[in-house]
Amino acid sequence: xxxxxxxxxxxxxxxxxxxxxxxxxxxxxxxxxxxxxxxxxxxxxxxxxxxxxxxxxxxxxxxxxxxxxxxxxxxxxxxxxxxxxxxxxxxxxxxxxxxxxxxxxxxxxxxxxxxxxxxxxxxxxxxxxxxxxxxxxxxxxxxxxxxxxxxxxxxxxxxxxxxxxxxxxxxxxxxxxxxxxxxxxxxxxxxxxxxxxxxxxxxxxxxxxxxxxx
Amino acid sequence: xxxxxxxxxxxxxxxxxxxxxxxxxxxxxxxxxxxxxxxxxxxxxxxxxxxxxxxxxxxxxxxxxxxxxxxxxxxxxxxxxxxxxxxxxxxxxxxxxxxxxxxxxxxxxxxxxxxxxxxxxxxxxxxxxxxxxxxxxxxxxxxxxxxxxxxxxxxxxxxxxxxxxxxxxxxxxxxxxxxxxxxxxxxxxxxxxxxxxxxxxxxxxxxxxxxxxx
Amino acid sequence: xxxxxxxxxxxxxxxxxxxxxxxxxxxxxxxxxxxxxxxxxxxxxxxxxxxxxxxxxxxxxxxxxxxxxxxxxxxxxxxxxxxxxxxxxxxxxxxxxxxxxxxxxxxxxxxxxxxxxxxxxxxxxxxxxxxxxxxxxxxxxxxxxxxxxxxxxxxxxxxxxxxxxxxxxxxxxxxxxxxxxxxxxxxxxxxxxxxxxxxxxxxxxxxxxxxxxx
Amino acid sequence: xxxxxxxxxxxxxxxxxxxxxxxxxxxxxxxxxxxxxxxxxxxxxxxxxxxxxxxxxxxxxxxxxxxxxxxxxxxxxxxxxxxxxxxxxxxxxxxxxxxxxxxxxxxxxxxxxxxxxxxxxxxxxxxxxxxxxxxxxxxxxxxxxxxxxxxxxxxxxxxxxxxxxxxxxxxxxxxxxxxxxxxxxxxxxxxxxxxxxxxxxxxxxxxxxxxxxx
Numbered sequence: 001x002x003x004x005x006x007x008x009x010x011x012x013x014x015x016x017x018x019x020x021x022x023x024x025x026x027x028x029x030x031x032x033x034x035x036x037x038x039x040x041x042x043x044x045x046x047x048x049x050x051x052x053x054x055x056x057x058x059x060x061x062x063x064x065x066x067x068x069x070x071x072x073x074x075x076x077x078x079x080x081x082x083x084x085x086x087x088x089x090x091x092x093x094x095x096x097x098x099x100x101x102x103x104x105x106x107x108x109x110x111x112x113x114x115x116x117x118x119x120x121x122x123x124x125x126x127x128x129x130x131x132x133x134x135x136x137x138x139x140x141x142x143x144x145x146x147x148x149x150x151x152x153x154x155x156x157x158x159x160x161x162x163x164x165x166x167x168x169x170x171x172x173x174x175x176x177x178x179x180x181x182x183x184x185x186x187x188x189x190x191x192x193x194x195x196x197x198x199x200x201x202x203x204x205x206x207x208x209x210x211x212x213x214x
Numbered sequence: 215x216x217x218x219x220x221x222x223x224x225x226x227x228x229x230x231x232x233x234x235x236x237x238x239x240x241x242x243x244x245x246x247x248x249x250x251x252x253x254x255x256x257x258x259x260x261x262x263x264x265x266x267x268x269x270x271x272x273x274x275x276x277x278x279x280x281x282x283x284x285x286x287x288x289x290x291x292x293x294x295x296x297x298x299x300x301x302x303x304x305x306x307x308x309x310x311x312x313x314x315x316x317x318x319x320x321x322x323x324x325x326x327x328x329x330x331x332x333x334x335x336x337x338x339x340x341x342x343x344x345x346x347x348x349x350x351x352x353x354x355x356x357x358x359x360x361x362x363x364x365x366x367x368x369x370x371x372x373x374x375x376x377x378x379x380x381x382x383x384x385x386x387x388x389x390x391x392x393x394x395x396x397x398x399x400x401x402x403x404x405x406x407x408x409x410x411x412x413x414x415x416x417x418x419x420x421x422x423x424x425x426x427x428x
Numbered sequence: 429x430x431x432x433x434x435x436x437x438x439x440x441x442x443x444x445x446x447x448x449x450x451x452x453x454x455x456x457x458x459x460x461x462x463x464x465x466x467x468x469x470x471x472x473x474x475x476x477x478x479x480x481x482x483x484x485x486x487x488x489x490x491x492x493x494x495x496x497x498x499x500x501x502x503x504x505x506x507x508x509x510x511x512x513x514x515x516x517x518x519x520x521x522x523x524x525x526x527x528x529x530x531x532x533x534x535x536x537x538x539x540x541x542x543x544x545x546x547x548x549x550x551x552x553x554x555x556x557x558x559x560x561x562x563x564x565x566x567x568x569x570x571x572x573x574x575x576x577x578x579x580x581x582x583x584x585x586x587x588x589x590x591x592x593x594x595x596x597x598x599x600x601x602x603x604x605x606x607x608x609x610x611x612x613x614x615x616x617x618x619x620x621x622x623x624x625x626x627x628x629x630x631x632x633x634x635x636x637x638x639x640x641x642x
Numbered sequence: 643x644x645x646x647x648x649x650x651x652x653x654x655x656x657x658x659x660x661x662x663x664x665x666x667x668x669x670x671x672x673x674x675x676x677x678x679x680x681x682x683x684x685x686x687x688x689x690x691x692x693x694x695x696x697x698x699x700x701x702x703x704x705x706x707x708x709x710x711x712x713x714x715x716x717x718x719x720x721x722x723x724x725x726x727x728x729x730x731x732x733x734x735x736x737x738x739x740x741x742x743x744x745x746x747x748x749x750x751x752x753x754x755x756x757x758x759x760x761x762x763x764x765x766x767x768x769x770x771x772x773x774x775x776x777x778x779x780x781x782x783x784x785x786x787x788x789x790x791x792x793x794x795x796x797x798x799x800x801x802x803x804x805x806x807x808x809x810x811x812x813x814x815x816x817x818x819x820x821x822x823x824x825x826x827x828x829x830x831x832x833x834x835x836x837x838x839x840x841x842x843x844x845x846x847x848x849x850x851x852x853x854x855x856x
Contacts, residue, residue, distance in 0.1 A: 012695065012738065084782045092731035095726050099725065
């Protein structure tokens with residue numbers, strides 16, 4: 001099929017510090033490889049992504065090469081830790097910058113650059129907040145053009161309150177997480193291939209024109 | 215194609231009281247009809263849906279016939295007003311009852327009854343909260359087995375604070391809402407047909423077995 | 429001081445079924461009693477609370493007696509389970525009905541009936557979602573007039589995925605939950621007493637008049 | 643009373659670019675001044691706040707001077723735009739850094755540095771999301787030690803979909819926003835003074851000890 005998956009690890013920790021989220025992302029990478037899907041990982045915190053909502057914020061902005069990788073992928077898997085019950089400042093920054101893609105729509109169809117891609121979500125946190133992170137992020141990505149297949153989020157969280165993180169808690173052996181990472185990869189690959197073979201024909205421009213006549 | 219769409223209007227108002235959400239749902243119905251998709255609307259507040267998380271809560275429970283309609287549909291469109299910034303108690307009740315479908319998985323594939331369906335969201339509120347309603351609901355439905363195509367939520371909200379609702383505010387002429395209801399119907403129908411012709415082959419049971427061996 | 433605390437258990441389970449949330453609420457009740465705060469518990473699912481957003485929805489509506497208890501209390505502690513990552517349909521229904529109190533403002537000060545009360549939150553779920561439940565509910569209550577002291581939420585959740593609930597998991601021995609229920613009671617009682625002795629003087633009507641002149 | 647209010651404008655735009663949120667914050671500043679409350683504004687995007695969850699992330703980190711101002715204030719008002727339905731990456735970064743204050747608890751009482759402060763929230767966005775931003779942020783601040791009085795959030799958002807922002811839309815004349823900014827200032831000042839005169843006596847350490855004995 002020649003599918004490409006990009007894994008975007010939105011940890012707060014710069015390389016080479018150990019990222020819990022990376023360890024769970026690596027499980028997904030292994031599964032993608034078994035299906036002959038090429039994978040690449042980016043870690044936005046290692047780059048100087050300027051604040052803003054355009055695709056290029058000028059001198060010193062290290063977002064454009066990351067955006068190029070996003071545009072080249074068929075499958076996008078976002079990784080995020082949980083802080084204060086919600087997604088990290090790093091993934092929020094990445095999403096804010098993806099707002100710029102709305103202004104790069106195809107001149108004929110009006111489809112945004114992320115149309116035709118599929119999206120999944122990987123989360124680790126020491127406790128509570130995974131639903132909020134996944135729900136908001138997958139919804140935002142659906143606005144940007146991604147399709148969200150069933151069961152494409154996987155997460156590990158511990159029980160209530162502060163506590164050990166994924167690695168230290170032995171989360172790698174947690175059955176629920178190990179099941180759902182498999183569901184995620186299976187469904188992402190199936191839908192990425194399906195959409196690649198059957199590109200979404202929707203012409204947003206034409207629909208806009210009809211709406212204007214109402 | 216023979217597709218069927220079920221629109222589930224989770225207003226707080228019993229029939230025949232006028233529902234703002236229904237008026238926007240009716241725009242979707244008109245568009246579905248133009249594509250030869252059969253539609254049916256249910257209004258859960260008119261039924262006595264007992265509290266609980268199973269598919270049948272016993273004597274007096276009027277959930278089973280609604281669930282049967284949900285299972286028979288290819289496309290599910292949930293409608294909800296916004297109260298206190300989040301989705302209504304009626305749609306929350308409906309989702310709680312859908313929890314029961316997890317325990318009705320296909321014995322061979324482990325797929326839940328909502329696998330293979332596509333889901334969309336229609337929201338009206340006099341102000342703020344549509345993102346929260348749509349994000350949580352579409353995410354919950356993706357857990358239950360639904361696919362979420364791009365741009366399958368449409369909403370109308372007024373500006374900050376109390377104010378007129380969709381009908382009284384002339385929301386029917388709001389361009390953004392009229393555009394997005396068209397995006398929603400177009401993409402729901404395309405994906406419903408695509409999935410019907412290419413059923414999701416994922417075997418959740420087999421993946422569970424592999425996960426147990428880790 | 430003569431303080432009264434009302435605990436509102438928004439479980440989905442009717443009496444006498446065992447409620448996990450009730451067991452954690454009972455810890456709070458014991459601590460309130462040690463401080464000579466009178467307590468009473470209501471379980472809304474046992475009453476027929478009609479859908480709507482007024483304080484009385486007519487024949488058969490069993491909300492008015494619950495509202496009367498809410499108005500008579502100094503301290504409100506809401507209990508809720510987590511379903512699909514968010515608060516229960518029962519607590520959402522209760523909040524929708526509290527919308528009616530906005531229209532019962534004091535004719536002189538414009539203060540709503542919940543002004544001067546303090547609010548806390550108790551949550552049990554088998555996993556993830558407590559932050560979302562507490563954040564939305566305490567925020568809604570602050571709109572209705574309640575003060576939210578520091579550290580007035582307490583919760584128990586297990587780790588990722590389905591699993592045993594509070595009672596079966598031995599959550600009663602979970603240190604984080606046992607600490608935070610104590611923080612909650614301590615700060616609720618301190619602030620309830622402080623506000624009772626120093627009633628909030630804010631005149632919302634007068635502020636409205638000033639805003640209208642801008 | 644000698645109260646000090648710090649306004650933290652978490653816009654994505656660096657000075658001197660015009661910030662919509664700043665214009666609404668300035669309304670609050672004017673009202674604080676009328677009550678002889680000293681005010682200061684910080685704009686975190688102008689500083690190099692390193693990613694992390696401690697109070698000092700080392701060389702080049704410009705968070706410590708902002709944290710010092712936060713600790714010195716009696717009243718904290720956070721300002722944020724809305725992006726993708728939720729709070730900005732800048733305010734999320736600020737909150738992540740405030741996580742470090744949990745580890746600076748008073749050795750006797752265990753109270754965190756933000757105990758005794760009151761918090762409010764100012765939001766502008768071109769549409770939908772204010773409830774989510776305010777609910778999460780005020781809840782997070784209550785965990786950190788702040789008290790949340792009634793009606794201490796104020797926001798302006800336009801109706802559904804992209805559109806003009808606060809300034810261009812004439813939001814400065816929006817009655818709901820002009821009323822609620824007054825409610826916010828009035829209640830923040832009343833509670834800041836009340837708590838200053840009646841410091842919260844709660845000994846978190848002692849409560850921890852009792853919980854450990856359970």
